[in-house]
Amino acid sequence: MYKKIKENILYAGMNDKDRLIFDELIPLDKGTSYNSYIVIGSEKTAVIDTMYPKFTKEYIKSFDENGITKVDYIIANHGEQDHSGSIPALLEKFPNAMVVTNAVCAKNLQEMLLVPAEKIKIITNNEELSLGNKTLQFMIAPGVHWPDTMFTYIKEDNIICTCDFLGAHYIFDDVFAVPSDDLEKSAKKYFAEIMMPFSFVCRKYVKQIRELNVEMVLPSHGPVHKNPDYILNLYENWAGEQGKNLVLLPYVSMYKSTEEMIDYLAKKLDEKGIPSVKYDMVDGNLGDLAIALVDGTTIVLGTSMVLAGPHPAAFNTVYLASILRPKAKIASFIGSYGWGGDLFGKMADMLAPLKLDVIEPILVKGKAKADDYAKIDKMADEIFNKHKELGLI
DSSP states (O other): OEEEEEEEEEEEOOOEHHHHHHHHEEEEEEOOOEEEEEOOSOEEEEEEEEOOOGGGHHHHHHHTTTTTTOOOOOSOOOSHHHHHHHHHHHHHHHTTTEEEEOOOHHHHHHHHHHOGGGGGOOOOOEEEEEOOOOOOEEETTTTSSTTTTTEEETTTEHHHHHEETTOOOOOOOSSSSOOOHHHHHHHHHHHHIIIIGGGGHHHHHHHHHHHTOEEEEEEEEBBBBSSHHHHHHHHHTTTOOOOSSOEEEEEOOOSSSHHHHHHHHHHHHHHHHOOOOEETTTOOOHHHHHHHHHOOOOEEEEEETTTTEOHHHHHEEEHHHHHHHSOOOOOEEEEEEEEEOSSHHHHHHHHHOOOOOEEOOOOESSSHHHHHHHHHHHHHHHHHHHHHTTTTT
């Protein structure tokens, strides 16, 4: 059965509890949900976002099972198939329906799903569409997280459908969010992996939604927020410009030499009142690293050398950091080698666009000796002083 959000506003989404990875990149701890909403006006009926193709047959069947015999508009807030994948099948079931979206998304739907141009109604920012006693207002919101993204505001009910923005990869029985550590972690991981590169834009749209003083937030993944402040407060924190008094220590160590130095640095930082998070770049979950990147102010990456260069896992981590664009301000490297090569140069080049303050790296042949540990002591002192200058200590 569909779930009632408000009078004549229904949740028509589905849980995907078995999905383990999203976009062949993002590990999922608790699967995900694909949220679709049905708005029934006195004259017209609209579907806001559709369904991931895997569930299209079940999704289409649900309309009959729940007595939905007419759809006039299919609102596409975003062109990716986890939201728009069932549009062709829905158009086949309701041939008189029109797809309503912005110009950028319209082009994506034509190219990715072969939706005919004549079946698309293109709207502009703040344009309205009447369903009779309900009005949909469209707010184009590029950058959270594609250039084609928009929100749909149901004016009379003061409810906003935000597509990927303010979402979480999370499954649920109760459609309404129940604040918990699990939900917050899932939402934070989702923010880190999808929204963090666009933190500036996130701040803009959090402010815009706050100004509307909406009654509910309906995202396209994760539960509905009857208390919008819960998720908006979290986003304000995560998308802020200042990190926390936290050092991230991602590492890969073939014969423990690098790991021993990372452990020593972590101990020295702890003695100075600076928490750190170690992350094993080979066995770790990328989602956990992404979460840590939301808060970390300093990144010290430790790596062994493989064939005259950094271990491939280190490259992977540096690339991830470079595209997620975290709020980190300081970076350095620690590494061990056997016979020579360029351990840090290429990784430093990859991080250059982040404009980090780079502390002198520490390169050791084999195991660290007394003078190497003295250099790590100095690195810990520099991190402490820089965190103090930033007002974090």
